Amino acid sequence: MIKRVSFFILVATIAVLLGSCASSKHSSTYGGSYSNPTSAMFGDATGGSFVPDNAQRIMIYNANLTIVSRKPDTVLVKAEALAKKYGGYVLNKGTGMVTIRVKADQLELAMRELESFGKLKSKYLYAEDITEAFQDLNIRLENAEKARNRYLELLKLAATVEETLKVEKELERLNTEIDLLKGKLNRYSHLVDFSTIDVYVKQRKQPGPLGYIIKYLYKGVKFLFVIN
Secondary structure, three states: OHHHHHHHHHHHHHHHHHHHHHHOOOOOOOOOEOOOOOHHHHOOOOOOEOOOOOOOOOEEEEEEEEEEEOOHHHHHHHHHHHHHHOOOEEEEEEOOEEEEEEEHHHHHHHHHHHHOOOEEEEEEEEEEEOHHHHHHHHHHHHHHHHHHHHHHHHHHHOOOHHHHHHHHHHHHHHHHHHHHHHHHHHHHHHHHHEEEEEEEEEEOOOOOHHHHHHHHHHHHHHHHHOOO
16 A cells, blocks of 8 residues: 555656646757758858757748749749759649748749749748747657656556556657657758748730830830930
8 A cells, every 4th residue: 555655656746847847948958959051041140059048040931922924824833843943842832823842041042043934023031930939849848758758667666557557648648749749840840941932923914006005105205204
């Protein structure tokens, strides 16, 4: 009886300690390495080991642009081919648009080539700082893995079916949590490595016969008053 009471006290103690560790973001550090491939392009002082004291930032860079062309379908096909050219892939496509992903360190080159496919109407480049979120996920993952190791040791001490089931339930919960955390970290890493570009293509309107007459008449009149 004393042994069983001690066992459950030990389980409760581990649970309290784990809760305490999870509540503190400074309870551990991420000792892995991480490089930001967009550092050279955007002047971000990143690369090397990931230091959780905000000495460097982990950024996600994405963009979208709108192009006007006489042949929108041709532009979209060329955009799809461009994705492969710059180490990426087509994410999705629809009428008059395509979303592609390219290697983050190739984003600037890819954007320049896309602009050459027609007349550029608009262009946006935006960034998301995920440093704190990335750090938090790593700390939670480390704590969860430490917890799993403790419960695996505790499983060896279980003397009854009840004790075994209790520990196995905690292990199942921790395994699920670890899988979810790893999945989020992998997604973040992928979004840092690959930049997303939304490409919108609009049909360039062609003037009719009368439209051409008015167009060139306007240019002639303008020339009389303004000389560039």
